[in-house]
Amino acid sequence: xxxxxxxxxxxSTRDKHFHLLEGETLLEGLERTGHEVEYQCRSGYCGxxxxxxxxxxxxxxxxxxxxxxxxxxxxxxCTLETPVTVDCGLRSDLDSxxxxxxxxxxxxxxxxxx
Ligand code: FES
Numbered sequence: 001x002x003x004x005x006x007x008x009x010x011x012s013t014r015d016k017h018f019h020l021l022e023g024e025t026l027l028e029g030l031e032r033t034g035h036e037v038e039y040q041c042r043s044g045y046c047g048x049x050x051x052x053x054x055x056x057x058x059x060x061x062x063x064x065x066x067x068x069x070x071x072x073x074x075x076x077x078c079t080l081e082t083p084v085t086v087d088c089g090l091r092s093d094l095d096s097x098x099x100x101x102x103x104x105x106x107x108x109x110x111x112x113x114x
Contacts, residue, residue, distance in 0.1 A: 007020075009021075011086070025076055033090075042076045044076060047066030054087055056081070059079050060078055060079070
């Protein structure tokens with residue numbers, strides 16, 4: 001008997017709501033949707049991607065070497081346990097027309113799993 005766990009993909013930021021794509025990390029999802037993110041190692045070592053977790057819960061496949069406070073998240077290596085809200089905003093250099101187009105793609109109901 002196998003148990004199939006539905007992957008939680010729902011992400012909210014200061015500026016928008018979107019869903020992670022199949023196999024995408026939270027960091028990759030934030031980048032894809034035009035958010036301002038910092039990173040270096042992309043694997044839990046440096047702590048550069050650390051951001052505030054406003055709401056929700058995440059877990060880590062293996063304990064990251066970088067320090068993570070109780071209200072923080074490392075988006076490069078976490079797995080969403082619940083829909084999350086993170087303290088992250090859009091890049092200021094993106095064109096507004098481009099953002100409107102991207103918004104249409106992000107509201108694809110096929111990704112509405114959580
Ligand atoms: S980019 Fe280094 S811990 Fe996330």
